[in-house]
Amino acid sequence: MMTFDIDISHRRALTGRPRHEGKDVSKVQSNYSEQTKWMLRVKIDRDRAAFAALFDHFAPRLKGFVIRGGTPAAQAEEVIQDVMLTVWRKAEQFDPHRAQVSAWIYQIARHRQIDIARKEARPVPEELKEDPGAEADASQILAIEQESEHLKQALQRLSEDQRVIVEKAYLGELTHQEIQTQTGLPLGTIKSRIRLGLERLRHDLKGLRS
Amino acid sequence: MTAITHHIPDHLLASYAAGTLPHAFALVVASHISMCNDCRAAVAAHQAVGGAILEATSASPLSSGLRASVLAQLDAPARAEPIYDRSGIYPGPVVAALQGQQPKWKALGMGVRQTILTADAESNARLLFIPAGQAVPDHSHNGLELTMVLQGSFSDSTGRFGIGDVEIGDEDLDHTPTADPGDPCICLAATDAPLRFKALIPRLLQPLFRI
Secondary structure, three states: OOOOOOOOHHHHHOOOOOOOHHHHHHOOOOOOOOOOOOHHHHHHOOOHHHHHHHHHHHHHHHHHHHHHHHOEEEEEEEEHHHHHHHHOOOHHHOOOOOHHHHHHHHHHHHHHHHHHHHHOEEEEOOOOOOOOOOOHHHHHHHHHHHHHHHHHHHHOOHHHHHHHHHHHHHOOOHHHHHHHHHHOOOOHHHHHHHHHHHHHHHHHHHHHEE | OOOOOOOOHHHHOOOHHHHOHHHHHHHHHHHHHHHHHHHHHHHHHHHHHHHHHHHHHHOOOOOOHHHHHHHHHOOOOOOOOOOOOOOOEEEEEHHHHHOOOOOOOOEEEEEEEEEEEEEEOEEEEEEEOOOOOOOOOOOOOOOEEEEEEEEOOEEEEEEOOOOOOOOOOOOOOOOOEEOOOOOOOEEEEEEEEOOOOHHHHHHHHHHHHHH
């Protein structure tokens, strides 16, 4: 049976520093989650201590994750090493307006596992180019974090059967046909998150593409 | 550019995010996402679910040297991966499948041409070039077929498909898509049916003779 260990430190403080909008937003706000703060320090300052903190948080979780996702136990640490080095090397692609750190690392881990299994790179979409002049939008970053927290809670509220199906789907144990026919798969729980992501993408891309 | 109206269904986006979509379909999804922010955001949402599952995974003990080994490699030079941007009508993932080269078209008759992009045991993808007014070949569906328009447009009984639109074909879809007047229609077509080169030409001519 799957256990869910919830680290209280993930929950961002809602109180404290008043929320600033627009220009006054510092690059790394203190009310972001720990993971977002670490990731932004890696991205902006190439901060090794922040990377070590990310490693300590994610690498032990990645181990069980990649083994469940089909990587032989003997190869798991090799994959973890590749994934964490990719986190360091591609940190500039992390955009907290569009993704939570865990979602970004999930995607890197699944890519790595598939590329190893196929010995061929998986097709990836064109990267969205970040507007270098754009100000960080703390309210959007916090909104993404809040949605991720809601999502995590929603997953915890699922029945055991449903949770097993969701985990199978996202760990790569179901084919697309099986995902389509699994009536227990609560794809609806992610609707609010889709809406938020869309708002941001539309905002980001205004003027970049017409 | 006209707005995209035919999108990728959610279960295929979830499968793409989880990495279980056969390679040729993943190529179509990646190409569509490159042009469609709605579906890009939907994939991001699926990745958020995956991230939540990763967060909820119990920590497992690591070998004692792993952390130090990773930290020691932060300055090591990394192999640069080629990044393929959009080129003309071709989205980045198609350019990557072409390895940055122009498509090498092979004539199929009646002005229709194709370039195979990828083929394995599970799935295959090709570019199709269809002159205006011509019917799209190879349209019996043994499994799933995704057809994304890159240039021009085609129409069938289910509607009109313009640039960026994806038609989802399965066993239930029986149709004769035809390239609309104007530019030749260039499509990215992926299927999980086996490649049948020999059968392609007669079957291509079939709908024309029926007219």
